[in-house]
Amino acid sequence: MKILLYTILICLFLIACGTAKRGEPAYAPVHASEPAIAQGQVVFNTFCTKCHPGGEAGLGPSFNDKPLPGFLMRFQIRNGLGVMPAFKEEVISDNDLDNLIAYIKTLRKAKNDKAVQAP
Amino acid sequence: MQLLFRSAILLLILVSVAGCYRMRSSNGGAQGTNLITDRPLNAADIELPVGYKAEVIASDLTFPTDVAFDNAGQVYVIEAGYSYGEEFLEPKLIRIAPDGNKTIVATGEKNGPWTGITYHNRNFYVAEGGQKKGGRILKITADGTITVLVENLPSLGDHHTNGPVAGPDGKLYFGIGTATNSGVVGPDNYDMGWLKRNPDFHDIPCQDITVTGQNFTSTHPETNQTITTGAYQPYGTAVKEGQVIQGALPCSGSVLRIDADGGNMELVAWGFRNPFGLAFAPGGNLFVTDNGYDERGSRSVWGVGDYLWQVQQGQWYGWPDFAGGLAFNGDRFETPSKEAPKPLLTQHPNKPPHPAATLGVHSSSNGLDFSTSASFGHPGEAFIAQFGDMAPNVGKVLAPVGFKVVRVNVANGVVTDFAVNKGKKNAPASMLKTGGLERPVAVKFSPDGTALYIIDFGVMHVKDGKTTPLKNTGVIWKVTRNTR
Numbered sequence: 157m158k159i160l161l162y163t164i165l166i167c168l169f170l171i172a173c174g175t176a177k178r179g180e181p182a183y184a185p186v187h188a189s190e191p192a193i194a195q196g197q198v199v200f201n202t203f204c205t206k207c208h209p210g211g212e213a214g215l216g217p218s219f220n221d222k223p224l225p226g227f228l229m230r231f232q233i234r235n236g237l238g239v240m241p242a243f244k245e246e247v248i249s250d251n252d253l254d255n256l257i258a259y260i261k262t263l264r265k266a267k268n269d270k271a272v273q274a275p
Numbered sequence: 276m277q278l279l280f281r282s283a284i285l286l287l288i289l290v291s292v293a294g295c296y297r298m299r300s301s302n303g304g305a306q307g308t309n310l311i312t313d314r315p316l317n318a319a320d321i322e323l324p325v326g327y328k329a330e331v332i333a334s335d336l337t338f339p340t341d342v343a344f345d346n347a348g349q350v351y352v353i354e355a356g357y358s359y360g361e362e363f364l365e366p367k368l369i370r371i372a373p374d375g376n377k378t379i380v381a382t383g384e385k386n387g388p389w390t391g392i393t394y395h396n397r398n399f400y401v402a403e404g405g406q407k408k409g410g411r412i413l414k415i416t417a418d419g420t421i422t423v424l425v426e427n428l429p430s431l432g433d434h435h436t437n438g439p440v441a442g443p444d445g446k447l448y449f450g451i452g453t454a455t456n457s458g459v460v461g462p463d464n465y466d467m468g469w470l471k472r473n474p475d476f477h478d479i480p481c482q483d484i485t486v487t488g489q490n491f492t493s494t495h496p497e498t499n500q501t502i503t504t505g506a507y508q509p510y511g512t513a514v515k516e517g518q519v520i521q522g523a524l525p526c527s528g529s530v531l532r533i534d535a536d537g538g539n540m541e542l543v544a545w546g547f548r549n550p551f552g553l554a555f556a557p558g559g560n561l562f563v564t565d566n567g568y569d570e571r572g573s574r575s576v577w578g579v580g581d582y583l584w585q586v587q588q589g590q591w592y593g594w595p596d597f598a599g600g601l602a603f604n605g606d607r608f609e610t611p612s613k614e615a616p617k618p619l620l621t622q623h624p625n626k627p628p629h630p631a632a633t634l635g636v637h638s639s640s641n642g643l644d645f646s647t648s649a650s651f652g653h654p655g656e657a658f659i660a661q662f663g664d665m666a667p668n669v670g671k672v673l674a675p676v677g678f679k680v681v682r683v684n685v686a687n688g689v690v691t692d693f694a695v696n697k698g699k700k701n702a703p704a705s706m707l708k709t710g711g712l713e714r715p716v717a718v719k720f721s722p723d724g725t726a727l728y729i730i731d732f733g734v735m736h737v738k739d740g741k742t743t744p745l746k747n748t749g750v751i752w753k754v755t756r757n758t759r
Contacts (some may be wrong), residue, residue, distance in 0.1 A: 215636040
């Protein structure tokens with residue numbers, strides 16, 4: 157029961173404190189030199205960005221300000237939620253899903269610091 | 276373990292409620308736009324990558340849609356002469372002097388919008404949208420003489436005649452948008468204004484097609500009668516299962532080409548919805564931007580992005596039964612709380628290709644051009660102007676979409692913002708109360724590739740189904756690179 161209570165409190169805190177981030181060029185670019193993150197970026201642009209442009213809100217809500225743990229992001233992508241459709245294994249493979257989660261986590265870490273941008 | 280699972284579900288439910296699509300009202304950029312006639316301009320309000328700067332080179336324009344450059348590098352802009360909101364004016368070709376002074380070179384008929392211009396073989400070629408008399412391709416000489424090369428193009432509806440662009444073969448390539456959102460004429464077209472003017476207008480396929488026989492009922496906006504309409508038919512005409520609809524040329528949702536003298540019209544590809552921006556990549560391949568379906572009308576389609584396509588000769592790209600290469604199979608694209616769209620065609624000409632890139636739902640990704648200069652940066656990438664959403668007319672969005680310029684790596688479909696307004700959120704400048712971008716409708720590189728011109732259509736507001744564009748709020752921005 158305590159776990160349930162803590163979950164509710166943590167969740168409410170996360171929802172309340174989330175601040176939507178902007179993408180590049182307002183924030184630093186995602187350096188996709190790591191192959192998994194580069195592939196995750198391609199998966200993101202194929203399936204996610206049309207409703208969540210750059211992770212910001214659009215047709216759907218933003219998620220670059222929602223610190224969901226990886227396993228919950230995975231659950232939501234595989235099963236859908238509300239009007240968001242499910243993306244099954246035949247659409248996004250397990251390997252691509254791993255890459256996508258890695259990319260989203262990297263995206264969320266982007267800082268509002270133009271000094272670190274590559275020219 | 277069971278408790279952990281329950282907690283995870285609860286967490287998801289709470290996050291879902293916080294961002295629940297159904298419970299939230301639309302919060303798009305069109306509805307949030309402020310109708311400011313004296314538009315402030317401040318290039319510093321535009322966020323660009325480090326090393327780039329923006330400046331205003333012309334302002335107080337009325338519905339500008341594109342620019343071209345003559346052999347001397349002189350800048351010319353076209354004013355559309357028509358805007359959604361049923362604003363009819365005379366379209367114009369205007370020369371912009373280096374000091375920003377304007378000289379009218381040519382004035383067209385009230386048959387806009389002039390959607391695009393290209394300079395080729397010492398002449399200007401313009402796509403005339405054709406909202407009153409049908410689409411045209413015009414040739415305009417340096418002294419302002421206008422010659423009609425092609426006329427009566429079927430673009431009297433929702434979308435217009437677009438382009439043109441000169442190909443490596445010397446031919447002129449242009450696009451024709453569809454009459455309707457998804458193949459069925461309905462009250463939404465009445466709201467757009469054209470159905471009252473042209474009650475018999477409808478979509479035309481490029482080849483013979485056979486329809487499944489679906490019909491759609493709606494209430495006539497004036498008579499309140501129940502009207503039954505089938506695909507590719509005038510409002511009030513039903514279809515039967517297995518009925519063959521004859522194809523024709525010119526046709527809806529197509530890319531066509533003609534010789535530079537207007538002759539020898541040929542089909543390049545079809546199955547687009549609104550092929551707005553056309554450009555050849557440095558390697559010679561043709562790319563086109565395509566505005567995706569809206570959540571409106573008798574056959575509403577939900578959750579469809581805009582697309583960048585690499586155009587292949589003779590291919591069908593999916594309209595009205597596919598979106599972004601995915602079929603309407605009942606699993607996707609249903610408007611929340613409504614029925615999913617079903618196929619209108621019994622057989623499809625081919626399986627549509629995959630898009631080169633997927634862009635934001637309702638972003639209205641329009642004019643595009645390719646960087647060719649290492650000096651400017653990103654050579655080989657496509658730059659696309661995103662006009663921005665028209666919510667809630669086109670459907671609900673939770674935040675403004677578009678209102679910026681993006682660049683696309685066409686090799687892998689990765690989209691990155693290039694020019695976007697500063698602020699805590701993305702939105703048109705009038706909504707943010709800043710002096711930045713309002714509605715970028717096209718982008719074009721200077722002939723030497725070192726400057727990117729952003730054509731900013733100006734202020735356009737949507738409220739209670741009414742679209743209000745503001746004259747004299749259009750701007751041409753120029754982006755250059757200072758440091759490397």
